[in-house]
């Protein structure tokens with residue numbers, strides 16, 4: 279934020295307060311991750327293999343297609359020709375093959391031309407039912423399956439996986455493998471943004487969007503991944519222009535449409551929220567719609583964290599926090615997941631909404647109506663780990679560790695959910711950090727193991 283001049287005095291006050299309670303800071307894990315380079319898997323890696331057969335569907339992925347889970351968006355890419363937009367789907371019992379027609383899109387990025395990207399929404403599915411589906415009709419077909427979620431209800435258990443900033447390094451592969459092997463089986467992944475990191479390559483080499491799509495297919499073709507866009511999805515690159523003729527280069531525009539590859543590849547059901555409006559207007563209408571008697575757990579996920587005690591992306595989420603945090607407290611959000619910072623951190627329940635620029639009240643305080651903030655940007659991309667932390671550890675920070683990993687949020691009923699974070703260096707069953715979450719609406723007890731000082 280750009281107001282350092284006016285806030286110097288209050289920052290100093292905050293620092294003094296922190297110093298006085300230094301001994302009560304949270305846990306900075308003593309686990310020291312072996313220093314090693316995080317490198318991307320080469321193009322000829324097993325995980326990037328193109329499926330065999332003429333025009334075979336590849337990069338198959340699904341996401342939830344409506345509000346209650348009766349719709350699924352199936353997406354896939356064909357490389358040789360557009361082929362069919364049809365998806366066939368059937369249940370284990372009926373065997374009758376239903377058909378749905380989708381659409382096909384392509385895009386160009388610098389000198390890259392995409393394959394034929396298909397998106398097909400299938401609707402009116404039975405809940406809590408295993409479906410098979412088949413794409414590539416007319417050429418090489420491939421079959422997959424998924425299970426629809428149970429009917430919405432206050433005590434319906436459901437298990438989310440949490441992955442962020444994944445990329446396509448050897449560490450990314452380890453994160454995904456651990457998520458798949460976790461004994462607490464995730465049913466849907468909440469992905470907190472930064473997918474392929476293709477933009478880290480010269481000219482944003484979009485081939486790395488394709489390799490990423492093939493890499494994660496082994497999970498996302500079988501269970502929905504619900505997307506948040508991160509900064510690596512923007513792909514805004516006005517500087518890359520065709521260097522055809524020096525004299526006309528200056529007249530050519532580079533890639534100036536933000537989110538072009540991401541929006542062509544990852545369709546989401548934004549229309550089911552009623553309207554496509556700017557985010558603030560949308561969220562203002564969305565929060566009051568949540569009926570905690572039907573869906574007790576209110577989870578928000580975003581890319582840039584609001585509470586982050588690593589020396590990276592300092593206050594990048596601050597404008598958003600200032601606008602939205604009062605609503606998060608008012609509507610008693612249970613937990614907020616973010617990525618962006620390539621490490622792990624869990625906060626206490628805190629808020630920082632009393633500050634009005636002049637009153638000096640700018641330190642986060644313990645607040646049992648506030649969410650727990652979790653940074654889970656530790657998927658393992660080629661940019662490596664964020665290791666540099668602010669010292670001393672701020673009071674709001676309950677646990678932090680610079681390791682790659684994934685997490686599971688396991689909803690048991692309206693009052694309890696079990697959360698665990700798993701670092702890649704351990705076996706997938708080991709929980710490096712965990713917490714019983716008590717629902718803010720139904721069971722708003724203090725579940726913190728510390729923060730006994732304020």
Ligand SMILES: *[C@@H]1O[C@H](CO)[C@@H](O)[C@H](O)[C@H]1NC(C)=O
Nearest residue numbers: 388389390391480481483521
């Ligand atoms: C695109 O341009 C880059 C840089 O000039 C080059 O390395 C790459 O091979 C080109 N790719 C295609 C598909 O032409």
Ligand SMILES: *[C@@H]1O[C@H](CO)[C@@H](O)[C@H](O)[C@H]1NC(C)=O
Nearest residue numbers: 332333359361362415416417
């Ligand atoms: C591939 O599938 C499309 C659509 O069904 C069809 O028109 C085309 O003839 C097929 N191509 C081959 C080589 O089978």
Ligand SMILES: *[C@@H]1O[C@H](CO)[C@@H](O)[C@H](O)[C@H]1NC(C)=O
Nearest residue numbers: 319323324325448451452455
């Ligand atoms: C990625 O992980 C899978 C599953 O553990 C393994 O079979 C595969 O060989 C790994 N690939 C690379 C390039 O690490």
Ligand SMILES: *[C@@H]1O[C@H](CO)[C@@H](O)[C@H](O)[C@H]1NC(C)=O
Nearest residue numbers: 566567568569570571572573
């Ligand atoms: C919330 O859901 C419950 C249970 O379905 C229902 O009885 C109640 O009327 C709903 N509240 C509102 C405000 O819609």
Ligand SMILES: *[C@@H]1O[C@H](CO)[C@@H](O)[C@H](O)[C@H]1NC(C)=O
Nearest residue numbers: 588589590592665666667668
């Ligand atoms: C950690 O970050 C701080 C603040 O940006 C910086 O002053 C310090 O030099 C960094 N330490 C290391 C070891 O990079």
Ligand SMILES: *[C@@H]1O[C@H](CO)[C@@H](O)[C@H](O)[C@H]1NC(C)=O
Nearest residue numbers: 433690691692693694695696
């Ligand atoms: C909710 O789940 C927790 C944890 O499994 C359990 O202890 C509690 O008894 C459950 N509550 C109800 C009302 O079933």
Ligand SMILES: [Fe+2]
Nearest residue numbers: 472508509618
């Ligand atoms: Fe990011």
